[in-house]
Amino acid sequence: MENTFIIDPLSFARNKEVRHGKIAENGLDRLRELVDRDEGFVFVIEGDSDKLGRPILRLQIKGKIVVQCQRCLDKLDHEIDIDTFLILARNARELELYDADNTIDAVLALQELDVGALVEDEIILSLPISPRHQEGVCNTDIQSILKREQKVNSFSSLLSLKQIH
């Protein structure tokens, strides 16, 4: 992993800091278990406060991953383009309150927040549940795989014919 860092989220938000980061290809361990591969990510994290004065972190992440199409089982490119914000909960009670509201995402404002882990969480949350190629774009190689199997089958029936004679 490169260019990820630890922040103190509350002071980061208070000072309206902005940091850019980059994650190397296949650099996220948990993500790697879920997708074929990725081509790395760039991200921007920005501290701010929302209209109600609550401290927030805005997170923009861009990158490309390769997943498996659930229809043809071939590789499928998937763009990651996330633009989200998280409200910083100052304690567990606050986090509980925020979590009860489905319209907002919150994160506990630990004194040391690992930005790389946060970026990885957001990417994992955004993964498509059942990724598919668009209609008609699926790899028709599945047809050639079937044909190949048919050939193998007719070949083995030829073999068994020979054995009989």
Ligand SMILES: [Zn+2]
């Ligand atoms: Zn497909």
